[in-house]
Amino acid sequence: MAARFTSPTIVYSTPGLQTGHTNFTTQAEIHNWLNDQATALSRSVGVKAALLPMGSSQQGQPLEALVLTRGTGTDPASLLATGRPTVLLIGQQHGDEPAGSEALLVIARELAQGLLQPLLERINVVIVPRINLDGATRGEALGAGGQDMARDHLLLSTPETQALARLSRDYQATVVVDVGEYQVSDIYQQKFGAVQKSDVLLQYSSTANLPEFLTKADEEWFRRPLLAALKGQGLSTDWYYSTSADTADRTVSMGGPEPVTIRNVEGLKNAISVAIYSRGAGLGRLHLQRRVHTHVTAITSILGSTAQRAKDLSQLRPYLDKEVAGMACKGQAAIEVANTPAQYDLQMLDPITGVDKSVTVDWESALALRTLKSRVRPCGYWIAGSSKVAVERLRLHGVKVLEVLEPSAMLGDIYRETKRAGIDKQEGAITNGRPAPKIEVLLVRGVIDAPVGSYYIPLNQPLANLAIAALEPDTQSSFFTNRLVNNLAGIARVMSEPSLKSEELP
Incomplete structure (x- = not known):
């Protein structure tokens, strides 16, 4: 099994990835790292970077974002004045999913000092490497108050999700990326005699009332290039999916259509929104370099697609905003939707030999949602x-x-x-x-x-x-x-x- 998840040829270096390091990057180390990148980038002519205070966690830890732009300043008005799309990158909504956070530190350095810096000619980037500080401190998924932040993006019941909503609102993010890790669970072995294979599970917005052209842009402009980039690195992919703890229930579901996750809520704000989850929650430091490499590859693809489609994206958001606003008092609006039942061949691994194993499952697809309830808009x-x-x-x-x-x-x-x-x-x-x-x-x-x-x-x-x-x-x-x-x-x-x-x- 371990032979299926070999380390990449490149070795990534962050405080939490140092040889002999038993924990992950601490919040103090993240602060210093981001501050160093802002200082380094600001030495370049015409480029601005700043560490932005976002508020405090439930236990009083400072929430921070790194803003990088080739503009006159790092405030929202200055970024909007560039006319360039802004990408918002968010890591570690669950405190026990560290690989995305470590990868975002790598991305921050590459934008500030490395090969990704030329992208700032065409895009702005805002990075929140770790939003669930309290959970990460304890090594636990949930926030200090027991909330699942990943499902709190409509209600905004925590200061952390409120800070993210304020950041997205003020900077008018065109592309929002949620990076985390999925749980490698014994339940699949119990149900199907197989274990999860994919290096990364991906999904874009899939909820009620999304504009059709937004979904097309998600798929054609972002997901397809993303699949090609991951395949080029020998990394396996699938749609994001989960299953219940009931061993008698053999249904596997794509990500739900409820408007509670950041990918769905940002879709309702007419933004491109992608969730990227590496194979890692519950694995500790096992395969950590590969997990970080997976995220770095995926995020780099998203940034590249945004830069390549910068002109198209500058036209897409105003078009979608006008389309949605023009629907008032007209037609029907979906109130409640559900995934559509189907069959799907899930690519997994034999737990004994580690060889590929295809399992046909009852699949709840989020690509075609069923309307359960609708009303006149x-x-x-x-x-x-x-x-x-x-x-x-x-x-x-x-x-x-x-x-x-x-x-x-x-x-x-x-x-x-x-x-x-x-x-x-x-x-x-x-x-x-x-x-x-x-x-x-x-x-x-x-x-x-x-x-x-x-x-x-x-x-x-x-x-x-x-x-x-x-x-x-x-x-x-x-x-x-x-x-x-x-x-x-x-x-x-x-x-x-x-x-x-x-x-x-x-």
Whole structure:
């Protein structure tokens, strides 16, 4: 088995990859490393780099990002003024997945001092090598409060995911890359008599209401060149997949369609978004150089594709923003979707001999989503003034929110709860340690009284699809299910363009 995962010819060097090092790069070492790269790059004429404070982790550790650009400054306005696409690279959402973080340190050095620096002629790059500082300190997947940050990108319940949302919003990232590692699990041997083979599992955005052209760009402009780059290095790939712990359940699923992961949420912001997971979680330092090499190869491909498609990307985002905004009050919007059942030949390894073993599995595909529930797309949503936390989270995402300045009446659909049931703790949303309720609703057409201080979220804006994901109440991931909106009477669908005196929240 070990012979299938040989070390690459190149030897990578970061503090955590030094010979004899028993741990991974510490946060203090990451800070010093990034600071050194910013200093080195700033010596080059016309190139700027800076270490950007993003806030603090739940246990008070400083969150930081490295910004690299050939522009007048490293603030958001300066990067936007370059007209170049910005790539946001994020590592270690799970604290026990270190290879991506180590690889991002290598990428930072190559951009600042090495062979990747010429790419800054055509792109800007923002790097967050490690976002789950507290989990990494303990060597555990979850954050200090027990949250799974990888599934918190719609609700933004942690300071870490809030910092990432703010960074993405302010720098208007065109391409977002999540680098992590997947769990090498005994469950596959128990179910299929085989073990996972792929050096890396890949997936782009796959959730409801994504623009068709965004998915085409994900596949044609990014994934296909990425597959070629990995194959050229002798690295095996597959779609991202997982399976349940139930040995009787032989279904294998591609990444879920829920709008909770960063790849799906950034897709709802009309950004190219790719998840790259190397074969490594649970392996400690085993095959570490190969795992880092896998990430360096993949990230280099993404950066190269962004540079090559810089002109196309500068046209894509405004086109998608206009397309999404133009859909307000028209047609149908998917409220709940699911993967599509299929058969798939999973390429795995025999656990005894290490030879290739193809296993045909029941496969839940995210490439063709089934619509379970859809509704007429509203013109916007009304939210009661008491739901200030929900409004704050929407604004962190960059959603346009208007505050009502004079009492108004709007024609809309009011939600009426018809059924309520608890959600299994292993499957449903969890708020305050309790399973959140799953509800069914009936829409009742009526007049919405909008008092002063309540809010209107218009859907004639680029982030309309994200607003739908957050505000339709009867889904597992919604703001209502997760108690950011406490009262079903405090939210309604506005079905005709309202006439109201309002101002946009800054």
